[in-house]
Structure formats: C-alpha cells, structure tokens
Amino acid sequence: MIGVKCMTRMSNTVSILLISLMLLPSLGAIVPADAEVVSQQEEGWWVDTTVDRNKNGIGDMIEKHIDNPILLEEGTLPIIVDFDHTPDQADVDMLTENVAYEHEWFLPGIDAVAGRIPVNLLDQASILPGVVMLELDGIMSIQNGDAVALHGVDSAWQQTGYDGSGTTVAIIDTGIDGAHASLDDQDDDPDTNDPKVIAFYDPVNNPSLTNGTEIFPYDDQGHGSHCAGTTAGTGAPTFEDPGMAPQAKLVGVKVLDSGGSGSFAVVMAGMQWTIDNRYQFNIRVASMSLGAFGIIEWQSSEEDSVNRMANEMVYNDITLFIAAGNSAGRGTIGTPGSAEDAITVGALDKDSSIASYSSQGPTEE
Secondary structure, eight states, X not given: OEEEOOOOOOHHHHHHHHHHHHHSOOOTTTSOTTOOOOOOOOTTXXXXXXXXXXXXXXXXXXXXXXXXXXTOBTTEXXXXXXXXXXXXXXXXXXHHHHHOOEEEEEEGGGTEEEEEEEGGGHHXXXXXXXXXXXXXXXXXXXXXXXXXXXXXXXXXXXXHOOOSTTOEEEEEESBOOTTSTTTSOSSOOTTSOOOXXXXXXXXXXXXXXXXXXXXXXXXXXXXXXXXXXXXXXXXXXXXXXXXXXXXXXXXXXXXXXXXXXXXXXXXXXXXXXXXXXXXXXTEEEEEEOEEEOTHHHHTOOTTSHHHHHHHHHHHTTOEEEEEOOSSOBTTOOOTTTTOTTSEEEOOBOTTSSBOTTOBOOOOOO
C-alpha cells in the first residue's frame, strides 16, 4: 500500500525546493499547451528488473498477493498491464476479448493500461501480443508523520527575495480546500478575483472532468490541504505561518479518497494529468507526500510502475518532491520515493535530528 506522508523537511532540501519554486522560468508563454509529451522510457526495461525476479512476465507482487482479500474482487485482481508500445483502444479490446479485462485507465506516460483481470487468466494475459509485464495495482493510504515548522525558509527568503511568484505547484494528494483562508485567494483581498488554486483534477470521484476548472477545489480528508498550506499558503488570517512559497499558485490533484487511500492506477492517472497539463497551468514543481508501505514498500523496485511515472514527470520538466516515508530505519523508502529522478525528503525531530520514524535509503538505484 502507498500512503500520505507530509513530513518535516531538512533545511538544505527546503532551500532546494525554494530555489526550484522561484528560479524555474514560466513556460506558459513559450510552449504551446498542446505540445507533445516526450517519453523517456528506455526500450526493454522489463528484460532485467527486480519487479519480476523469476522472469515469467508476472510481477512478483502479484504472486505474493494472488489471494489477498483486500485486492481480490469476484476472482479478479487490479492489474497494470505494461506494453512495448503506447497502448490504444485496440489493445484494450484485445485484453477484453482474450482475458475478460475490465478497463479503468490509460497510462501513456509509462506505456500501460490499468484494470481488473481474472486471476485464472493472468498467465494468458502475460503472453498476449505487445504485453511485456503485468504489475499489481496496489493501494496507497495515509501514513501521517509529525509535521513541524520547516527549517531554513526565512533565511532563503532573505537571501534570495523569492516568494514563489510566477510558479505553479501541483499538490498530488487528498485534494485542497479551496475555501480555506490561507488557500482561497492569492493576495487575501476580498475585492480581487485571484484564486490561489487555479486548477483541480479529481480522478477519485470525477475522472471524466479533466479540464481542471469544472470542480471547485475540495479536500474530504485534510492532508492535502495541510501540505498545500505548508508549500504555498498565504498564512491568512493571522499571517503568522505562511507557506515556504506564499506567492506560488497551486493546482490540486486529488488521487486519494476520504479515507486517505487510493490505487496505484488512480495516483498515476493524476500524475499523467499533471504531465499533460503542465504547460497550460505552468506547473513546474509537484509535491507528493505519499508512498507505499508494507511488503510493497520494502521490496520496491526502480522499475515499479509508479516510480517510472515519477521519473517521467521529471523528464517532462516537473521538479518532483516526494516524502521518504514513515517506516523507520535504513532501506525502507518505497515507491514512488525510490524513483531515481525524484527529490526524496525525510523527516526531522524538533531538535533537527533525523526522526526515528523517518524512512531512509539506500534505494535500488
């Protein structure tokens, strides 16, 4: 399972994030909104990967959870089907006709689709034309850490003068409360119309509403709003605790439900939407305070589907910050924090020492 982890950042990491937020130039004026997404996937990642140690084309996590009652539903499992090409409707039709596939998501960023397949047809699905790997579509859910004030923000403001102006940050989480005093308005002037949250996508409850402006931003769990405030809140109404980039705009991407959980596929659908809309909303930075836990986390592979999508976001010019996790000890950073190209952030105690619960590396890469 993957869970939310909004954690205390180390001072040098905060400085990196601030510089990323403030110095990255606006792309909205120089790149058309319909520019083609470039794929970074290297051909043949599936040939030698710890996703599938026995090399049978079926991810090891599927075999470990083949009878997991949390995932099993009427004899089917949620599966991510990886192809050697970007799949289209014809591939979905092939899966449906041959292995009773129930389609849910296209994931072009990683050349995959996601849906349900009967357990007894997984072997057959793994050898269909173009299919290179079957992966488990696991669950992401909340893992709250002890979030305290960030370190180094004041000095970064003073030394650089940057406050987030001209940058948009995507918060990929449980949503954002667009009515919160610190998140509803860019300048906190009731006479102006300048919302801080400029777009919102909700693949959890409204997957077909994709233009970013059809839903008023909401958060039925609270964690995403907390992380949004930490990132770019104005500090209203008291202005005592602004976010680290209070003049940055926000985009909310709700990938976790009211209980704080969501599938790998839904999370990746939100990540894909962020890539697809990065120019339209000038998204230069994304924050994901979520990650896997349990057996999936401790055995995370660099080629895991969510890791590959995280790397794809960075390849498409989105600086991605991901919480390390709350699993404690070395070697406990799971997907997507173990993605090679993401900036993964651990937790501190109030005395600035590494928190006992903070996940730490090394990772596979």
